[in-house]
Every structure is written in C-alpha cells, then in structure tokens.
Amino acid sequence: MSLRIVVTVKYVPDATGDRRFADDLTVDRDDVDGLLSELDEYAVEQALQIADEADDAEVTVLTVGPEDAKDALRKALSMGADKAIHVEDDDLHGTDIIGTSLVLAKAIEKAGYDLVISGMASTDGTGGVVPALLAERLGVPQVTLLSELSVEDGTVTGRRDGDTASEQLQAQLPAVVSVTDQSGEARYPSFKGIMAAKKKPVQSWDLSDLEIEAEEVGLEGAWTKVESAAERPARTAGTIVKDEGEGGKQLAEFLASQKFV
Amino acid sequence: MAEVLVYVDHVDGAVRKPTLELLTLARRIGEPVAVAVGSGAENTASALAEHGAVKVLTHDAPEYADYLVVPKVDALQAAYGQVSPAAVLVPSSTEGKEIAARLAVRIGSGIITDAIDLESGDEGPVATQSVFAASFTTTSRVVKGTPVITVKPNSAAVEAAPAAGTVEALSVTFSDQATGTKVVARTPRESTGRPELTEAAIVVSGGRGVNGAENFAVIEALADSLGAAVGASRAAVDAGWYPHTSQVGQTGKSVSPQLYIAAGISGAIQHRAGMQTSKTIVAINKDAEAPIFDLVDYGVVGDLFAVVPQLTEEIKIRKG
Ligand SMILES: Cc1cc2nc3c(=O)[nH]c(=O)nc-3n(C[C@H](O)[C@H](O)[C@@H](O)COP(=O)(O)OP(=O)(O)OC[C@H]3O[C@@H](n4cnc5c(N)ncnc54)[C@H](O)[C@@H]3O)c2cc1C
Ligand SMILES: Cc1cc2nc3c(=O)[nH]c(=O)nc-3n(C[C@H](O)[C@H](O)[C@H](O)COP(=O)(O)OP(=O)(O)OC[C@H]3O[C@@H](n4cnc5c(N)ncnc54)[C@H](O)[C@@H]3O)c2cc1C
Numbered sequence: 001m002s003l004r005i006v007v008t009v010k011y012v013p014d015a016t017g018d019r020r021f022a023d024d025l026t027v028d029r030d031d032v033d034g035l036l037s038e039l040d041e042y043a044v045e046q047a048l049q050i051a052d053e054a055d056d057a058e059v060t061v062l063t064v065g066p067e068d069a070k071d072a073l074r075k076a077l078s079m080g081a082d083k084a085i086h087v088e089d090d091d092l093h094g095t096d097i098i099g100t101s102l103v104l105a106k107a108i109e110k111a112g113y114d115l116v117i118s119g120m121a122s123t124d125g126t127g128g129v130v131p132a133l134l135a136e137r138l139g140v141p142q143v144t145l146l147s148e149l150s151v152e153d154g155t156v157t158g159r160r161d162g163d164t165a166s167e168q169l170q171a172q173l174p175a176v177v178s179v180t181d182q183s184g185e186a187r188y189p190s191f192k193g194i195m196a197a198k199k200k201p202v203q204s205w206d207l208s209d210l211e212i213e214a215e216e217v218g219l220e221g222a223w224t225k226v227e228s229a230a231e232r233p234a235r236t237a238g239t240i241v242k243d244e245g246e247g248g249k250q251l252a253e254f255l256a257s258q259k260f261v
Numbered sequence: 262m263a264e265v266l267v268y269v270d271h272v273d274g275a276v277r278k279p280t281l282e283l284l285t286l287a288r289r290i291g292e293p294v295a296v297a298v299g300s301g302a303e304n305t306a307s308a309l310a311e312h313g314a315v316k317v318l319t320h321d322a323p324e325y326a327d328y329l330v331v332p333k334v335d336a337l338q339a340a341y342g343q344v345s346p347a348a349v350l351v352p353s354s355t356e357g358k359e360i361a362a363r364l365a366v367r368i369g370s371g372i373i374t375d376a377i378d379l380e381s382g383d384e385g386p387v388a389t390q391s392v393f394a395a396s397f398t399t400t401s402r403v404v405k406g407t408p409v410i411t412v413k414p415n416s417a418a419v420e421a422a423p424a425a426g427t428v429e430a431l432s433v434t435f436s437d438q439a440t441g442t443k444v445v446a447r448t449p450r451e452s453t454g455r456p457e458l459t460e461a462a463i464v465v466s467g468g469r470g471v472n473g474a475e476n477f478a479v480i481e482a483l484a485d486s487l488g489a490a491v492g493a494s495r496a497a498v499d500a501g502w503y504p505h506t507s508q509v510g511q512t513g514k515s516v517s518p519q520l521y522i523a524a525g526i527s528g529a530i531q532h533r534a535g536m537q538t539s540k541t542i543v544a545i546n547k548d549a550e551a552p553i554f555d556l557v558d559y560g561v562v563g564d565l566f567a568v569v570p571q572l573t574e575e576i577k578i579r580k581g
Contacts, residue, residue, distance in 0.1 A: 015530050019393045039512065097362070098371055120512065124393070126534075127374045128355065129362035132330065136363040141441030142330060145355055147505075157445075160329075161505060163354055163459075164272060168446040169329060175442075181512045182505060223371025223405040227387070230398050235556055238542075242549075243563025248571025251543065252579065254559045258541060260463065260487065260520050261579050 003057040003151070006113045007047045008104055008134070009040040009076050011069035012124040019124070024219060025226040026094045027124060029066055036072035039119035041079070041186035046179050047117045048080045048187070050151050058082050060111055064092065064103050070202065077197035078189035085111055089206040094219025097125070101133035103217060106210040108138065115156065116176040120145055131178035141171035147182035263291035263347035266340055268360065269309065269317075270352045274301025276308045278460045279352040279414040284312040286379045286417050290386050291347050293424075294318065296340040296431065298333060299325035303428060310426020312419065318343070318431040329442035330356060332435055334363040339433045341368060346407060348386050350379075353411040361411045370406025377416045377517070377538065386410065394511070394530050395537035414459040415517040450506060458490045458507060463520045464539070466492035466509055467502075468532075470525020470546065470565055474502040479569050480524060486576040492516065492536075494526045510535035524565045528553025545569060 013019045013032040020028040044061065051057035061076040063069045064087040073084040087107050095103065108116055116138070121128035135142030143149070146169070149158035156175050160167045161182070189197070207214060215221045241250055255261045265287040270277045280295075287293035295314040297305040302319040309317050318340050324332040337360060341349065351361040353375050365372040376388035386408050390399045403409065458464065465487065467480040477491070484491045493503035495510060509516055511534040521539035526532060528544070528551055536542070537556065544553045549562045561568050 015394065019396070021397065025399075096371065097374070098366060101366070123511065126392075126511070127358070127362075127372075129358050129372070129374060132359035132362050133366055135441075136334075136366050136438075139438060141438070142359070143442050144329075144359065162356065163450075163506075165447045165449045167329075167444050167448075169442055170445050171442040223365075223403060224373055224401050225404045226399050226401045228400045229392075232391075232396055232398055235542075235558075238554075238557040238559050240549075240554055240557070240560040240562060243561050243568050245567075246571075247545075247561040247563045247568040248573075249575050251545070251559060251561050251568065251572050252575035254543070255520070255576070256579060258520075258558075260541075261576050 003051070003054045003115065004113050005047045005051060005057060005059045005115045005117060006108050006111055007040070007043050007059060007061045007076065007081065008116065008118045008130070009044065009061050009063050009072050010037045010122045011035070011063055011065040011072035012037045012122055015123050021229040024094065025229050026219065029068070034068055034071065036075040037119060037123045039121060039123060039181060042179050042181055042183050043117045043119045044076045044079050044081060045186040046149060046183055050115070060085060062104065062107055062111065063087070064100060064107070073202055074197055075189065077200045078194040079187055080193060083200055084202040086202055086204050087206070087210070088204055091207055091214040091218045094222060095217045096222040096224045097127050097129060097133070098223045099217040099221060101130055101137060103210065103212060104130065105134055105137035106212060107205060108134065110210060114173045115151065118176065118178040120178050120180045131176055135176040138176065141175040143169050143171045143175050144178040145180055146177060147180050149177060149179065149183065264294045264344050265291040266337070266344060266346040266349045267293050267295045267314070268337055268349070268351040268357065269295050269297035269305055270354060270357060271297060271301065271305050274304025276305050277352070278419065281308070281312045281419040282414065282417045283350050283352060283412055284309065284314060285420045286412060287350055288313050288422060289379065290381045294344050294346065296337055298336045306426050306428045310424055311421055313422040313424045314426050315424045317426055317428050319428060320431040320433050322433070324435055324439055327444055328440050329444060330359050330363070331439045331441060333360050334367070335435050335439055336431060336433045337364050338367055340431055343431070348408040348410060351409070351411045353413045358411050361409050365409040368406055370409050371403035372409045373401050373403060374411045376410050376412045379410065379412065391538050394534035413515065413517065455484060456488070456490045458492055458514050459516055461490035461516070462518055463487050463489035464492050464509070464516050464518045465489045465522045465524070466494065466526060467497055467524050468494035468526030469496040469500070471497060471502065477503055479566065483522070483569050483573045486573045486580070494532050523553055524569055526553055527551045528556065
C-alpha cells in the first residue's frame, strides 16, 4: 500500500532582504522577494528520505499563499517531490495562524494523507505552532520538533530535544510530524530535478474547493488584529575601539560604567 | 475582577522564572489563577501565591509524563471550563506554544505567540511582539474568543505580591488524543551549574571565531566571572564545539538579557533574530566590518584570545 506524505511548505519574504509591512499591516509580499522558507526544506528532505525507504510512496507539497507562492512549490518539486497543491484565493489575504491551520487541514484531508511533515517554524511568522494545530484539527498524533525520525510499519519514531530533556517519541500513522534544522541538510535540486519539476502536476484549489467560507479567513475573518507596526529605531552607534593591548581592560571599564561589574 | 489563567511551567514543583514573570503581567489584566499539572504540581503553590496567584489549580496523572503535549492541553481546557477567564497566558517555550495553540482552536480563540509585553486595553489585552528578527515592533489583540497569549522569558520583572494561593484540585478527563504520542524514553539535560540560557541576566556567546571545542573554556571563564549563561552560534554548534541546547538564534534559543557578549560571532540575520532585543550588546571580533558591530553598545575590534582573557582577569580584580 502506498504511503501518502503531504509536506506543508510556506512561501516567505527573504530574511536577508528588507522585510516590511504593507499599509494594511499585513506582510508586504509584493515588493519583497520571496522564497521557500528554508526551514521547510528540511521537511521536504525528510519526506524524500522516508519515501526512498518505503516500497511505494508519494510526496505531495502543499502551500497556502499568493500567486508567487508557486515558486516555493517549484523548488520543492525540483528537490524531488512528486506533485504539488497550491491553495490560492484573494480572500486569503491577511489570514492568521488559526485561519492558516484551518485551510491547511482541509486541504490535507482533501488530498488524502498518511503522514504530514512540516517545518519547525516559518521564517517570517515564526509561530512554530501550525504543526500542533494541524494535529489538533486532523485528530491525529503530533510528533513535533524532531531532530531525527524514521517511519516503519505504520509507526513513526523520533527524537525531540527539549529545554529540559531529550525525548524519544512514538506514534501510529496517520500523524503530523515537524522537523528541526538538526534533522539533516536539505539536498540541492539537480539540473535534472529542475527540468523534471516543470512537468510535474501543480493543482490549484480555492476556498470553495475546500468548503471554507470567506468570512472564516483573511484579514476580516482573522482571530487576531495587528494594531501597529513600527520599525525598530536603529540602535544608536556604539563605541568601537581597536584592541592595542588594552581592549579587555577598556571593555571591563565599560561594563563597570554600566554597573555589570 | 476578571480572572486570568496562567499555565505553570515547573520542574518537579520548582516554578521556572518565566511563569513568575507571567504572574506580574497577568495582574495587569486581572486576578491570576494558576494551573499546575504533573509531578510535584502541588508544591508550586507557595511560590505562585507569593507572586500573586489567588488560586492554584493542580492535577497529577502519569499521562503528563508518558505522552506528549495533549494531556496538558486537556488540563488547561478543564481549567478554562472551570474559571471562564478573561485571558489565558502561557510561557513561550516550544511546548508552551503548542499547548496554547491547541487550546486556542478548541475554545475558538485567536492566539498571539512570543509576546514581549502585555498591557490592559479598552478592548482587551494588547500584546507587543518583536518580529522580523527584531527589526519591527508590533502591537496586536485577539479579536475572537478569549485571548490566548504566549509570553517570552524576560518580558517582565518578577514582583512579589502575596495572594491567597488557595490550592484546588482540578478535575481532568483526558481526550482520545491524549495518549496518541508516547514518550518512550527521556534523557534529562545535565545541569551545567550556570544560569538557564533564556532566563539569564547576562549571556556570553562564542562563535566560529572560538575555533575549537577546547577553546570554549575561554568563553566559559568569562561567563563564570560574570555569573552568566553560555551561548553559541549555529556555526559553533554545527562544528560540534558546544551543545545545540546552547544555540542562540532563530532556530535556537531566543534570549533577551540585560547584557549580551558575542565573541567571534559575525552577526548573521538568523543569529540576530535570537539576541537583538538584549538591552546592552557587546562584541569582540577581529573583523571591523562584521555586521554584529552595527548592533553594539560597545565593540572591541581584536583577537578574542587576547581580549577575552584580559577582560576576565580585569573583572575578577574588580570583583575582588
Ligand atoms: C511577523 C509576523 C507575526 C505574526 N504573528 C501572529 C500571531 O501572533 N498570531 C496569529 O494568529 N498570526 C500571526 N501571524 C500570521 C501567521 O504567522 C501566518 O498567518 C501563518 O502563515 C501561520 O503561522 P506561522 O507563519 O507563524 O507558521 P509556523 O507555525 O511558524 O509554521 C510552521 C510550519 O507550518 C507550515 N506552514 C505555515 N504556514 C503555511 C502556509 N501558509 N502554507 C503552507 N505551510 C505553512 C510550514 O510547514 C511551517 O514550517 C504573524 C505573521 C507575521 C509575518
Ligand atoms: C534557516 C537557518 C537558520 C539558522 N539559525 C541560526 C541560529 O539559530 N543561530 C545562529 O547563530 N545561526 C543560525 N543560522 C546560521 C547563520 O546564518 C550563520 O551561518 C551563523 O550565525 C554564523 O555563525 P558565526 O557568526 O559563529 O560564524 P561566522 O559567520 O563564520 O563568523 C565568525 C566570526 O568570527 C570572527 N573571528 C574569527 N576568529 C576570531 C578571533 N580569533 N577573534 C575574534 N574574532 C574572530 C570572524 O571575523 C567572523 O566575523 C541559521 C541559518 C539558516 C539558513
């Protein structure tokens, strides 16, 4: 029997560029270059490795995002995913965490799945909660924040390195998994992979395909409201000294002046 | 006055500092009712009472240790049903955020994660977040349901405020999902004897410039002279010089101490994401062009192997 893996991938503004808010206090996605969230590359990588081990598996990448979010899907397809689903609808603009998890959960159910793999957090919202929300909504085990995982005979096992302990986790499929950037470097798309990706199917669904009402999502339907967004004032230029033998002592003097010593 | 649920993070009854900070914030919006579950839950009561908890709801069962996250969500939901609070506050640990988020969907509420401040507003609590690697500061509100807000460590001062702290047993019925993810083994993290990274007032971090696991002794010596926690950049962690649990940054710990000292760290955006809200920032780097110098209050351009030991010596002398 085939193992159906769905990987959730987010299209985000490039963190090394100038990220901004638009006038409606949503993320500016028009004037800032976007890409596949780097932390979701780790999720795609794990999905491909699990698929390689399985007798018969299919990896579907899923994104909820504007037209340009297709770039994130293409990247994942060129890494080796089999097909893609793009949930796109003008009414989705401004959707928050709760709304995003609703749309993703409906799409995952419609696609059909045995295993969902997400990144540990997006690189823009950085909530780190969507995977737990997907498990809650789908009513399946959450096996999240894994730095190591394997799937065998319908069971997923993995290691979660928490604040106070490292835990070995186990759950039956279907399940939702999220992986950290410790799970293993993501592969680069090969030239062959990039060419092959062009022919792979990308399905587009809108809200009506998922039987979601416009009021349940978007800026108007959001459960949270951003009231202000202000660029942090640039830090006032600090004192910079060159070490000419006394740098450590000068620094100690500074720390003392600030009452740290 | 409205009640505010505060989820308690504790280790065998020892309440962790971020929870005490949450009680300070909770008092700005109402009367804190604390929820403590798991082994030693009842022992949290006196510390919570000293910091303003009017009531402490406790429950213990093997499920909390044997299964991941969901039993704790069931408990928080039971407390929510018992209290009908004006808001639910949870510490922003990785687990705390997951508990809070699942509760939010169950009770039909919005969630704000990683708040760094919280004020009472006309239409409910207003949360401040520091976003895009701390380059923007936003204020937000939950507009549907009961606000569920997770708050980062070091977001408020711990203030004593004696209150009744009456202990009540919480009655919890576990959901079908509670036993879905089994914890088959647990290896507790060894204590270094140094302060907890996210809670420390001073953090000293080393990066690729430290150039070797054994050289981290130089960073540790400085940290110890200041009573600080030790952090590391991902480059240092990936090289195997320091444990991943000490990584500061986007995919490591996010810290917000009074003083952050970066030695041999260039200041990549992902590192900055985890330390940019530190009050005072100091860097030691031999490259005058390193981006970390854009953030500093005080920077020394020089070799860390000369500067750091001299600094450590000087601090020891001054401290006598
Ligand atoms: C700076 C900032 C702060 C925000 N703060 C809040 C807030 O406090 N409360 C709130 O309700 N909303 C908030 N939002 C909106 C929210 O982050 C996004 O709406 C949303 O896409 C989900 O949350 P996340 O990006 O934090 O995802 P995370 O929970 O960090 O993402 C984890 C994983 O979920 C998957 N995933 C997440 N989003 C998508 C997607 N669109 N398509 C496919 N997969 C996805 C990915 O696998 C990802 O690795 C914020 C957004 C920004 C940019
Ligand atoms: C998705 C993603 C997530 C990431 N998450 C994190 C994260 O959580 N935390 C993190 O830190 N990084 C993270 N990174 C990595 C980040 O991009 C950088 O690669 C990393 O922070 C670099 O570490 P560094 O500053 O120690 O090393 P480098 O950038 O190599 O800098 C070393 C510095 O040391 C200086 N130096 C060398 N020798 C000496 C000496 N003797 N004395 C003084 N100075 C010296 C050099 O001048 C240089 O500036 C992430 C990257 C990605 C893509």
